[in-house]
Amino acid sequence: MTILASIIVLAGALFSLIAALGIVRMPDLYCRMHAATKAGAFGLSLILIALCLIIPEPRVIIQSVLIIIFFYLTTPIAGQMIGRAATLRGIPFWKKIKSNPESLSRETE
Amino acid sequence: MFSEFQSIPTWVALVAHSILALSMALAGWRIWKGPSIPDRIVALDLLSALIMGQIVLSITHSGFISSLDVATAIAIIAFLATVAFARYLENKDAPL
16 A cells, blocks of 8 residues: 555656646746646645545545545636636737637637 | 554655655746746646645655645635636736
């Protein structure tokens, strides 16, 4: 059980590192949001699952499951609200993107 | 404090803490450098998730299961802060 938990902890830390690398290397606000929200939430839930494997107490398991559910409910809402605010205020899209962002922002206003 | 459990090896905890610290440094670089305010808000959201990861990882090594309450509180506060920043940025007069 300890070996499995160690593997899951390292995997969660690596997913968090992937999220941080995405937030540094991505070219655009919207791409950065994509990298940060998904990979960060997945890395955190992996570390919480490893905690449930190491300490199988009812309180720890219930609270970890509640944290995972809350995080997966709130992260898309927060990302959507930031993306909506950035689109309304006219944060520029990436230059190589195909669709035309100006028509989109004119539509929403 | 929960004492009767078999912890993960120390070097695994050390490596995972180091990786999370490196991720926090990268997110802090984006907060410092970010060209616009929404970039900084996204990086702040990721930074709160990484802080929660550090807290949970320290529980797996030390057994202080009361720290899970701290992680829960940080999750709630980070969500409310992100929503408040987003609502503030929709204002036309807010600086970008």
